[in-house]
Each structure stands twice: as structure tokens, then as C-alpha cells.
Amino acid sequence: MKLHVEGTHLKNASGEIVRLKGVSSHGLQMYPEYITKDAxxxxxxxxxxxxxxxxxxxxxxxxxxxxxxxxxxxxxxxxVKYTKELGMYCIIDWHILSDGQPLDHKxxxxxxxxxxxxxxASCDHVLYEICNEPNGDDVTWADVKAYADEVIPVIRxxxxxxxxxxxxxxxxxxxxxxxxxxxxxxxxxxxxxHFYAASHKDDKRAKVAQALSEGTPVFVSEFSICxxxxxxxxxxxxxxxxxxxxxxxxxxxxxxxxxxxxxxxxVLLPDCKxxxxxxxxxxxxxxxxxxxxxxxx
Ligand code: IDC
Numbered sequence: 001m002k003l004h005v006e007g008t009h010l011k012n013a014s015g016e017i018v019r020l021k022g023v024s025s026h027g028l029q030m031y032p033e034y035i036t037k038d039a040x041x042x043x044x045x046x047x048x049x050x051x052x053x054x055x056x057x058x059x060x061x062x063x064x065x066x067x068x069x070x071x072x073x074x075x076x077x078x079x080v081k082y083t084k085e086l087g088m089y090c091i092i093d094w095h096i097l098s099d100g101q102p103l104d105h106k107x108x109x110x111x112x113x114x115x116x117x118x119x120x121a122s123c124d125h126v127l128y129e130i131c132n133e134p135n136g137d138d139v140t141w142a143d144v145k146a147y148a149d150e151v152i153p154v155i156r157x158x159x160x161x162x163x164x165x166x167x168x169x170x171x172x173x174x175x176x177x178x179x180x181x182x183x184x185x186x187x188x189x190x191x192x193x194h195f196y197a198a199s200h201k202d203d204k205r206a207k208v209a210q211a212l213s214e215g216t217p218v219f220v221s222e223f224s225i226c227x228x229x230x231x232x233x234x235x236x237x238x239x240x241x242x243x244x245x246x247x248x249x250x251x252x253x254x255x256x257x258x259x260x261x262x263x264x265x266x267v268l269l270p271d272c273k274x275x276x277x278x279x280x281x282x283x284x285x286x287x288x289x290x291x292x293x294x295x296x297x
């Protein structure tokens with residue numbers, strides 16, 4: 001269960017390469033009903049997922065924007081517990097999005113990661129994702145690194161070695177910037193690439209290839225095969241090209257999103273009211289694709 005990062009790879013205690021593959025929740029405050037053991041078990045047994053990402057928005061009505069924080073902590077606690085019982089991994093995500101400058105909520109993030117890293121220090125299956133998608137014209141990798149260099153030590157004080165995922169600039173696309181200026185304590189740190197296949201193509205894949213060639217460990221903690229709005233048509237051809245790159249390099253991947261929202265990135269159809277045990281006919285097109293993709297790997 002225990003993971004570490006070696007070179008560009010995630011490995012287990014026996015030194016074998018491990019690839020995490022799974023599904024991300026939608027915003028925890030928006031779709032809490034899918035944080036159940038049954039839902040995760042369906043994803044494990046039928047979809048062959050081995051990781052669940054718990055996306056906790058900071059804005060968009062989330063942790064720093066009106067949600068009941070203790071309710072969110074309770075959902076995370078359940079998510080961590082269910083994944084542990086099921087032998088899956090679990091990612092605790094600080095989901096910045098409209099608040100694209102991670103430094104803006106650095107103090108809140110430190111307090112948050114102090115609490116969760118203390119609570120889950122003994123949980124080998126937990127990974128921490130410290131800033132979903134830094135974005136904005138004035139947000140630089142130096143800003144993200146400055147943020148990471150304060151948040152990582154807060155986690156490390158409690159949890160010496162669980163894997164930490166660091167988002168990158170331009171909505172977590174600029175992974176090629178990290179090698180020349182990595183975070184200070186880079187033990188068991190991976191850098192995050194997100195892509196939406198109908199929007200992000202060759203030039204974004206080239207960034208990943210460059211990062212890997214420079215020794216940067218890359219983790220795809222969120223992607224879909226629709227466009228960057230989370231909606232629109234699916235691009236199967238670009239999705240294949242992305243999967244080829246990820247497969248060749250054993251890169252972990254997590255599909256966005258577990259909900260029945262009326263949008264193409266939601267894996268369930270809008271009229272599907274089941275919270276687990278889904279059949280093929282309950283799945284949106286992106287859900288069918290993701291399920292097949294997970295089952296084939
Ligand atoms: C989208 C959701 C959508 C929601 C919107 C704002 O799919 O239902 O209304 O966020 O909360 C990301 C983000 C992710 C986005 C997704 C699609 O990490 O939160 O979800 N996306 O736009 N980055 C690129 C795309």
C-alpha cells in the first residue's frame with residue numbers, strides 16, 4: 001500500500017511501478033451523495049479503479065465560500081475510511097479554481113493541511129493534492145513553488161512520506177516548468193498535469209514529454225475527454241493520443257467527475273438516480289469511455 005516516488009515513477013515498497021487509476025468526485029459540497037462505500041466499491045469492482053479523488057473546492061460555494069467546513073471534513077473522513085476499507089487510494093484535494101493564485105489562501109491551506117495530515121498520518125493510502133489548478137495571467141510557477149514550499153513542511157511535520165501532488169500553472173498544464181526550479185523538499189512529490197482532450201492537444205502533450213525527459217514525475221489527477229468547460233463534444237482521437245502517452249510512461253490518471261450533472265464530463269446520465277451499482281445504460285458517453293479505459297488497464 002505504501003507508495004514512494006523514484007525518478008518519474010510511483011512505486012510500492014517492493015520497488016514495483018504502481019499506477020493509480022480512478023475517478024474524481026465532483027465538488028464535495030455539490031455532490032456529497034456519491035461519497036459512499038457502495039459507490040467506491042462499484043468503481044473498484046466493476047470499473048477497476050484503485051483510487052478516488054476527493055475534490056474539495058475552496059470557492060464555488062466550497063470550503064472558504066459558505067460551506068459548513070465540518071460537514072466537508074466529515075465527508076473527507078468518510079472518503080478516507082471507505083477507501084481504506086476497500087484497499088483503494090484516496091486523494092485529498094484543495095480544489096482552487098476561480099481563486100487561481102494559491103498564495104491568496106495560503107494560510108487557510110496551511111491550517112487545512114495541518115489538520116488532515118495529522119488526522120491521516122498513519123494512513124498509507126492517502127495522497128495530498130495541495131492546489132488543484134493555479135491559473136491567471138499573473139500567477140507564475142515561482143508563486144506556486146513559494147506556496148508549496150510553505151505547505152509541504154506543514155504536511156511533513158505530521159506525515160513524513162505520503163505522496164504530495166503539486167499543481168502547476170495554466171490550470172495545471174505547465175509541468176515543463178518544474179524541473180529547473182523544483183520545490184525545496186521534493187521527496188515523494190509529483191507534479192500535476194490536467195487535460196481536457198477536446199481542448200488540450202499536441203502542444204500540451206509536448207510539455208508532459210519534456211517534463212518527463214527532464215526527470216519530473218507527472219501525475220494526471222484530473223482529466224476528461226470533453227472540452228475544458230467540462231462539457232461539449234468528446235474527442236476520442238485526442239483521448240487515444242493522451243492515453244498512449246500516459247500508458248508509455250506509466251502515468252496515473254483520474255477521470256472527472258462522479259456525478260449525474262447535465263454535462264458531458266459527468267460519468268452518469270442526468271436521469272440516473274442510482275448512487276452505486278450502475279449499469280452500462282446509466283452511464284454518460286464519457287462514463288462508458290472511462291469505465292472501458294480503466295478496465296483495460
Ligand atoms: C467544473 C464542473 C462544473 C462546475 C465548474 C465550476 O465540471 O460542473 O460548474 O467546474 O465549479 C477544471 C476544474 C474543475 C472543472 C473542470 C471542467 O478542476 O473543477 O469542473 N475543469 O470545467 N479544470 C479544467 C476543467
